[in-house]
Amino acid sequence: xxLASRIKMTLGLTEPFKPYDxxxxxxxxxxxxxxxWVEVPITNWExxxxxxxxxxxxxxxxxxxxxxxxxxTTGAQWDHRGWYHAxxxxxxxxxxxMDIGSGFGVDSITFAQHGARxxxxxxxxxxxKVLQRLCKILGLKGVQFQHFQDLSSLRxxxxxxxxxxxxxxxxxxxxxxxxxxxxxxxxxxRVGGRWLQLAYPKIRWTKAGRPTFDKWGQMLERSPWEEWxxxxxxxxxxxxxxxxxxxxxxxxxxxxxxxxLAYRGQ
Numbered sequence: 001x002x003l004a005s006r007i008k009m010t011l012g013l014t015e016p017f018k019p020y021d022x023x024x025x026x027x028x029x030x031x032x033x034x035x036x037w038v039e040v041p042i043t044n045w046e047x048x049x050x051x052x053x054x055x056x057x058x059x060x061x062x063x064x065x066x067x068x069x070x071x072x073t074t075g076a077q078w079d080h081r082g083w084y085h086a087x088x089x090x091x092x093x094x095x096x097x098m099d100i101g102s103g104f105g106v107d108s109i110t111f112a113q114h115g116a117r118x119x120x121x122x123x124x125x126x127x128x129k130v131l132q133r134l135c136k137i138l139g140l141k142g143v144q145f146q147h148f149q150d151l152s153s154l155r156x157x158x159x160x161x162x163x164x165x166x167x168x169x170x171x172x173x174x175x176x177x178x179x180x181x182x183x184x185x186x187x188x189x190r191v192g193g194r195w196l197q198l199a200y201p202k203i204r205w206t207k208a209g210r211p212t213f214d215k216w217g218q219m220l221e222r223s224p225w226e227e228w229x230x231x232x233x234x235x236x237x238x239x240x241x242x243x244x245x246x247x248x249x250x251x252x253x254x255x256x257x258x259x260x261l262a263y264r265g266q
Contacts, residue, residue, distance in 0.1 A: 022036075037101075037127070038127070050124065069110065090114055092116035093115030094117070095163055096119075099118060099119070100121045100165070100166045101168070102121060105120065105130075105134060108120060108165065109140070116163075119145070119161075131145065159188050164193070164195055168199065170182065173224075173225050179237050191263055194262055195263060196260055198257070199259070200257065213226060245261060
């Protein structure tokens with residue numbers, strides 16, 4: 001059974017599984033992206049809209065989140081997200097952290113539970129409302145939420161974050177569209193701070209037959225665009241700023257890659 005069929009079965013869909021087929025306008029990138037990212041992955045095979053999640057009572061919403069974290073970080077999926085939770089969670093205590101594209105918050109809520117002062121940033125208001133409810137249910141303090149309407153929304157944030165993390169959220173549009181966002185985010189990272197990013201490696205794109213990035217988006221996530229990143233490509237998004245590469249690795253059978261960069265200034 002293919003991925004599309006498994007998602008269809010999990011969601012109980014009765015109509016044929018359809019790829020992303022909404023109009024794509026990269027002159028209005030955030031409106032384009034917002035039409036897709038109103039849904040979040042719960043597990044590898046379950047995707048729900050955050051409106052659906054908001055309709056759940058607190059105990060069921062928390063159970064969904066706990067199921068998501070357990071599924072994506074333990075057992076056979078340790079090499080998906082579990083390894084970097086073990087590597088980074090304790091070091092987040094007391095750190096001021098921004099999660100750009102927070103989604104369901106599997107990583108960022110975990111880090112907040114370990115004492116991070118977390119700012120959740122997302123394109124979609126209902127995504128943030130889900131995270132607000134979860135943080136309240138879990139009794140988390142020192143958290144804040146920023147709706148990302150456009151780049152001006154980021155300018156309201158402070159410029160002294162210790163960590164900026166992007167768990168799969170900054171490769172969903174062409175590089176010329178994303179570079180201004182990288183540049184604006186960089187203004188909020190202190191010198192010496194860390195940039196953590198999860199993306200797709202070039203080898204995964206190559207194995208897929210080197211499709212155009214709009215077609216690759218349909219193949220991977222029913223999204224309008226997905227693009228691979230490697231170290232030179234990511235560093236080019238920050239130029240002329242300088243970074244040291246603390247850690248780079250490809251993992252989960254080459255499905256993902258991980259960047260841990262230390263900011264050294266302009």
